[in-house]
Amino acid sequence: MGAERTESVERALSILTAFSIRRPRMTLAELAAETGLHKSTILRLTRSLAVYGFIDRDTEGRFSVGASIWHLGLIFRQDFDTGETIRPVLRELVQLTGETASFFVRAGSDRVCLYRENSPILEKYGVEEGMRLRLGTGASGLVLRRYSGEVLPDLTPFNANGTVSLDATRNPNIASISTPVFSSTGAFRGALTVSGLNSRFTASVRDRFLADVEASARKLGQQMG
Template identity: 50%
Template structure:
C-alpha cells in the first residue's frame, strides 16, 4: 500500500493500541513513547482522542490502559465466527495431551489472527496472545489458511517464523466446505520433535473431525 493511501496520524493511534498486551496492560507516557517510538510531545493529543472515543483510559496515576470500546469491537469480531464455545474445549484438550500451546487462527486479508489460544503450562514455551496478528505466508497455520482444498491435511512448519518454534496445523471447515480457520499446536523445536509433531497431527485431525460433526 502506498503512502498516499495511508494516514499517518491514524497509524500512530493504532500503534498505541497495538502496544498493549497481556504482559503490558498499562503504560506511563514515557513507557508508551519508548514502546511505540512516538515522541512524548505527540502522544498526549493522540491519547486524548483515543480516550474521548473510549479506546484508552487514564487512571489517577496517569497510566494508560485499554478502554471498554476495544472490548466491544473485539466481541463483535468474535461474534462473526461464533466458535469459542466449541474451539476452547478442543484447545484445552490439545494442551493437556501434548503439553504444548494450542491456538485457533482466522484469515484476515494477508494476515492471520489468533482468535483463541491456550498456552502451554511449560515455563519454556511458545507463548501467544489472543488477537496477535501474524503473516499468512509463514507458519503451519498460515499455510493451512492459504492452502487449496486439495492440499495436505496436516501442515507442518519448522522454524519459519521463529527459528526455535515448530508448529502443526489443520484446516477447520464448515459442512459446506467453507473455511472457518486453522487449528494449531506449536512448541519449542528442541522439545517438539518429529514424534511429538506426529502425535499432535493425529490429535488435530481428531479435533477437526469433532468440530466438523458438531458444526
C-alpha cells in the first residue's frame, strides 16, 4: 500500500518547528539534539528548506527561520482574518467580563493563540499572541480537538453549545471558558476563550461569562465568511 504520509517532509517540518521564540537560532548540533535527527539528515533537509527560503543560515553556520515563512504568514493572516473582525469582539468581551479574551486555532497537535486582549486588571500570565501550546486538556484545547474532527472519549465537559468551562488546567490558578466559533457556512474556525483567576469565577459569574462568550462567538461567526 502506498504511504499515507511522507516521512522526509515531516522530518523537515519537525526541523522548522524546533525553533521557538526562546531559541530562534540554532547550530547543527543543537538542531540534531532537538529533533533527534542525524546531522547528515538535517544538512540534507535544510539545504532544501534553504532553497525555498524557509530556513536561513548565518555566517557562523547557525540556522534560523527564513523569510518565506513570513511571507506565507501574511497570506495565512489575510485569508484567515485580518484581525479587524476578531479583535473588536475580543475587546468587547474584555469589557463585559473584565477578564482576558483570546482566540485560538489548531495547528497540528498544538494550539496557536492568534489574538488576545488582556484583562485590564490582570497582569499577563504567560500566553501571548502567536504563542504555541499543546492542545492538552484545557477548555480551548478540548474545543479545538472536538471541532477539528477528533473523536473524544468523553464529552461531559461540553454543554449543548459545545462550550467548555474548566478550572485550573494549564495554570493551577486560572479558570477558562471556551466555545467554538463557526462561520456562517458552518465551518469551524477556532475557539473563543475567556480566562482569568479562578478565585473570580464563582458559579454565578461563570454562568454570566459563559453566556457572554457564547453570544460573542455567535456574533463573530456571523462575520466570518
